[in-house]
Amino acid sequence: MRKKDVPIVAQSTETTDWVSRYADEVSAESERRAPGKPVVVASGLSPSGPIHLGNLREVMTPHLVADELRRRGLTVRHLISWDDFDRFRKVPAGVSGVDESWAEHIGKPLTSVPAPKGSPHATWADHFRSAMEAALAEMGVEYDGISQTAQYTSGAYREQVLHAVRHRGEIDAILDQYRTKKPGKGADGGGQGAKGQGGKQQKPADEAELAAAEGSGAAAEEDGSGGSVGYFPYKPYCGACGKDLTTITAYDDDTTELAYTCEACGHTETVRLAEFDRGKLVWKVDWPMRWAYEGVVFEPSGVDHSSPGSSFQVGGQIVRAVFDGEQPIGPMYAFVGISGMAKMSSSRGGVPTPADALRIMEPQLLRWLYARRRPNQSFKIAFDQEIQRLYDEWDRLAAKVAQSAAGGEDAPAVLPADAAAHARAVGTAAGELPRTPRPLPYRTLASVADITAGQGEQALRILSDLDPEHPLDSLDEARPRFDKAEAWINTYVPAEQRTLVREGADTELLASLGESDRESLRLLVEGLDEHWSLDGLTGLVYGVPKTMAGIAADAAPTPELKSAQRAFFVLLYRLLVGRDTGPRLPTLLLAVGADRVRKLLGA
Structure with a gap:
């Protein structure tokens, strides 16, 4: 094992993942160019505005390759060039603390432009770089940062x-x-x-x-x-x-x-x-100069660099003809989108950054989104309800990987690429990233955060009731995932979709119910105490319509049964929260509490 018992993720085979294949190529190419020397991979980011999630691919692609090489015992330098000596080209939209008076600084280096009002940093470049540095630290990205202002003004070049x-x-x-x-x-x-607004x-x-x-x-x-x-x-x-x-x-x-x-x-x-x-x-000369100066072997670039006359294409000729160097190998990477949003453009403002994503998701999930897709595959990062499905998918993969590692006849098969992506997400060559001790389902945590509205004691009570045999001792066991889910609820769920439990019973609706609906509510109320856990209440809410239909609890669902269950769920939502939909009913019932449920259901 290597340091901190972190294994090599995957060996090079036809079924292995894209990271290992690039690592094979980079290792061989580095040995050809500079035998015995550290492998150099590179990224470039311009802190000219918010550095967004599309720009993060500029970092994550070489990071994942560098990390695989470190797992193999190689010495690697991942350079991130902060292009802070770039000119300030326009005042970006949607940046807090910035107005049109910043236009007077257009044409100056980014390190000579004042930071937005209220920033703890002195310069524009420091302000936007620091946010990215904090995000990269949380994600476990190891790199050597290079300020191009420092390089040029010190005479290094x-x-x-x-x-x-x-x-x-x-x-x-x-x-x-x-x-x-x-x-x-x-x-x-x-x-x-x-490198545009924070990356190529x-x-x-x-x-x-x-x-x-x-x-x-x-x-x-x-x-x-x-x-x-x-x-x-x-x-x-x-x-x-x-x-x-x-x-x-x-x-x-x-x-x-x-x-x-x-x-x-x-x-x-x-x-x-x-x-x-x-x-x-100028940029088309600066970039190839740096390739030669730093000995870069691997650097990705955006799809715009595949066009004739692009910086990457022209740079390949200039580095050979002028600087006696070689162009890095590396893929063209596709864009990263956001669920419900158009393609990111940081000059338009309001684009999500890695810091924004890390407020609502754990770093493991964000790493996984970049690790599981080849660089030339576009993908989306969810800030809407889709984040719950992504977390479900991630948790299923984590469970399969754990079961597979435990072995046994019933252990599920995990594709090598899926296992590798999971390993790359949960840790690096330096060790595993900090994780949530009790990773409860994200959608459950979001529902609890929605219902409790910042009341920690109530949230702990509900989460402990999910599994009464293994209750939580404190919310810290569910953190940071609980905090991420709470931030998502408070930031990205529209007010009209938030859950507000009724103060009192809807007497008018209760009075209008027929005998069948009254009997359904009676069966639910009578079963609360016996089934007071997440699994128990799940069985209860799905089982009441079966009992009413006179069919066995383990009977296969029919279209008629599904229709009856939906009607029953709508009735419960209306009586509990005054809407036709809401959080998962078992979670909602736990949140409301048995006594209040009885009151709202007219018992």
Whole structure:
């Protein structure tokens, strides 16, 4: 076993999962390129706004591969480049504490833009990066963070910048092969915006023009062409106003003297590029430069990078021709959607972030959603009622895996890919993630949270009644899952769908009932004490209509019986909560309590 007894997830076979297959390729490729050295995988995120769940795929894809390699005993560096030296391109919509006055900062580096009002952080970049860092920590993602502001301003890339400038003719010739394409029509145009609003965004081709119009994609960025000195792959930030609205007017290759003027404030300046660190390479040169500088072997990219002239495609030529390096291997990843919402675009505001998801789901579930789908498969993350079905599916898988591990003749078969995805979700090479001691069904916890409305003692009573032989000693046994379910109820369930138990009996409805309905209610009330547990009440509410129909308790359901059960359930809901639907009836009955149930049912 490796550290903390975490096993290798899966060996490489035709039936194994996508992570292991990529790990095989990356391990072999790294050994070919740099024998005996750490394997380097990379992600890139721009803290230009909320870093959303689509951007999380930029991190999770290499993280899962890196973690598999660590399980095999290899040393791996997962680099996350925080593109905080990118320009602030527009004021994003829907960000609290931000108004149009932030427009005065457009063109400055993200680390020079003030944070939203009320933020504990000093800069725009720090504000949005910190939220992502906290989410990654909760999810167990191990990485080395690199601030591109720190890299550029410290002079770490100085030789690479001078090298790119010396070879600008070669770069220009490569880019010129694609300049017949208009930005947003298949070519992403270069510039640091390829990582968009917090990551190399995955835009289907039919959305490229829309993204360009929003100013949130790489299509909005220049590639270094069109200046008065011809093609130049470097963009200085103005020494007076700090913006990148600069035009290079002269450059001397021998002395590296560079002159520029600023369109924003009119400032002019002459500097020596060999000593100047207040600027950066344009994106289509910056990205391949970093591949070579860091020795990146594996890095995924969004589907927009599959188009001719995209940053990934052009970068592959530039890294070989100019920086004597190699392009990383890695998949194009598909987009991540949200149940009931359109494709995420952080420039429009209101897009869910990993922090939003982790408020309503445990990190294991969120990891599983990314681990079980190949990168080229799109999927959705549920913020609506679908989250309950996802949790049911996750719990069934966890139960099967546990039963399979226990062995025995009746142990269920678990597909290798499913078992691997589960193992990758519950922990990393460093060990298992913290988990809920008593992982009760999410839909049950949500119902209890809905009914109790923050009353912890009542919630504990109800949850203890679910299994009277094994009651909870405290709510901590059901946490953090209970807290996640409560947050979902309070945040994403509309007020009209919340459950409010009636204060008193609906005397008018009770008076209108026929003899059959009265008898059904009597049978239910009489059976409460004997069946006061989740399983017992489940059998009771389904069994009363069987008794009324004169059929055995274990009889197979018929269409007529199902209809009678539905009618009985509707009657109970109306008498208990004044609606035709609500939480699962056994949970609702436990929540209301036997004495109050009797009162509301007219007993």
